[in-house]
Amino acid sequence: DGGITQSPKYLFRKEGQNVTLSCEQNLNHDAMYWYRQDPGQGLRLIYYSQIVNDFQKGDIAEGYSVSREKKESFPLTVTSAQKNPTAFYLCASSISVPSYEQYFGPGTRLTVT
Amino acid sequence: DAKTTQPPSMDCAEGRAANLPCNHSTISGNEYVYWYRQIHSQGPQYIIHGLKNNETNEMASLIITEDRKSSTLILPHATLRDTAVYYCIVRVEQTGANNLFFGTGTRLTVIP
Numbered sequence: 606d607g608g609i610t611q612s613p614k615y616l617f618r619k620e621g622q623n624v625t626l627s628c629e630q631n632l633n634h635d636a637m638y639w640y641r642q643d644p645g646q647g648l649r650l651i652y653y654s655q656i657v658n659d660f661q662k663g664d665i666a667e668g669y670s671v672s673r674e675k676k677e678s679f680p681l682t683v684t685s686a687q688k689n690p691t692a693f694y695l696c697a698s699s700i701s702v703p704s705y706e707q708y709f710g711p712g713t714r715l716t717v718t
Numbered sequence: 719d720a721k722t723t724q725p726p727s728m729d730c731a732e733g734r735a736a737n738l739p740c741n742h743s744t745i746s747g748n749e750y751v752y753w754y755r756q757i758h759s760q761g762p763q764y765i766i767h768g769l770k771n772n773e774t775n776e777m778a779s780l781i782i783t784e785d786r787k788s789s790t791l792i793l794p795h796a797t798l799r800d801t802a803v804y805y806c807i808v809r810v811e812q813t814g815a816n817n818l819f820f821g822t823g824t825r826l827t828v829i830p
């Protein structure tokens with residue numbers, strides 16, 4: 606089955622530690638995205654990538670970093686510089702031509718204490 | 719991108735039609751209207767999109783007013799599994815990454 610996988614579903618870390626969230630897709634999509642969602646809120650864009658080895662900051666990139674070394678993979682690192690890292694993180698992908706549909710993964714719920 | 723306004727919550731009886739409104743009075747001519755939904759603790763799911771004409775697919779219908787300043791998503795026979803947050807998004811469709819702004823949406827509760 607084609608789709609997007611994110612692992613793990615739940616992640617716990619101590620404050621001050623960097624943590625990397627995994628996102629893999631086998632849809633052959635060029636574009637990939639990372640969103641953050643806080644309780645009762647909508648989604649906010651962290652980073653996006655249109656093609657391998659290229660990515661741009663979204664609305665709330667501070668304290669996060671990404672890489673796009675392979676088309677299938679777009680890992681997100683939450684660094685210790687992120688002031689409020691506890692959130693639900695969602696990865697998505699889409700085709701690069703004008704597209705109305707983003708495919709989302711199941712999300713990773715990160716808790717930092 | 720044009721801003722959208724949606725009611726924060728709505729209820730609908732199971733089996734009845736759910737009509738979810740969205741205002742986008744500042745929409746420009748080349749901006750599409752997209753609808754997504756998010757079931758609790760899952761990733762959002764695309765439902766439907768349109769530019770000017772009304773659209774229908776296996777999940778829903780999208781009615782866009784003639785002046786394009788508002789739209790309505792219609793779930794013709796709501797089921798309990800349709801309980802979710804529904805997002806109305808307005809965006810220019812472009813090549814490359816299409817960044818979608820998800821606001822707080824409408825929380826639809828389908829009641830047995």
